[in-house]
Amino acid sequence: MTAVAVELRRGRDPVAPGLFDRLVDFCAQEYGLERCVAERIQDQAIALCWVTGTTRSGNTMAPSATVDPGWHTFMLHSTEYTHWCQEQFGYYLHHTPNSKTRTPGLMVDVAARIRAAGLVVDESLWGTAADCNPPTCCCDGPCC
Template sequence: MNALATEQTSGRRLVDAELFERLVTFLEFEKDMNRPEAERVMDQALAFIDMAGHRNDVPLFPSRRVDPGWHAFILHSREYADFCQRRFRRFLHHSPLKEQRLRDGVSIKRTVQAIEELGYAVDHELWGTAAECNPPACCGDGDGC
């Protein structure tokens, strides 16, 4: 955990309740997610985006289950651009590099560690890093690979 963080926090705190509601509703209808899953995905996507905006030293990736949350936010382009400018003073682009997403889950595990270091609570089930997830059934990428 980050030395400045005293307790774990959620990604949803990064946006106001009205925007979080719109993003979750988008996931419900566009990605056919139930409400609790959409809330979990959006929370983790926001934590990931915040971490990615503060770290550029190593390649970090959202899991396959968290990535739709980032897509949902990007599609709300004005809000996403404003968020990026306020939070990072730059636009955080989504540049999918499928070939760099390691099949052994190393990049996902590194991403989860970076999110936790910023003080965010991680929903390990969405990242494929839950304690009950063991290779080869799971390789650290959210949907059990």
């Protein structure tokens, strides 16, 4: 059997590059993040939205506390978010916050669903990263 390399898609891929850049800039400024960190968060938030919307699984998926600001950022750009939801899913994807559902098990499940959809998962943003061995990046600092 020959292994075939498959390039995983990024969360940002379903949005126009200009919109993604505006979302990242806003997220960085609004939440006091370095731009490179805001870029990672926004990528994962869009991945979550896309998987949640295409699978209609809003009642069983939730963002991690770290990814949640990315979804908020997207929703605050209401015209673009509404248009994107209609274009991608045919309906408006609501965000019903419930921080009590953010269990480690759910975050592992959500990350697995995103990965199963063929999207890259930034494990450190979901609280599912394995232990690391310094001096490699443990993804707990800026720009990992």
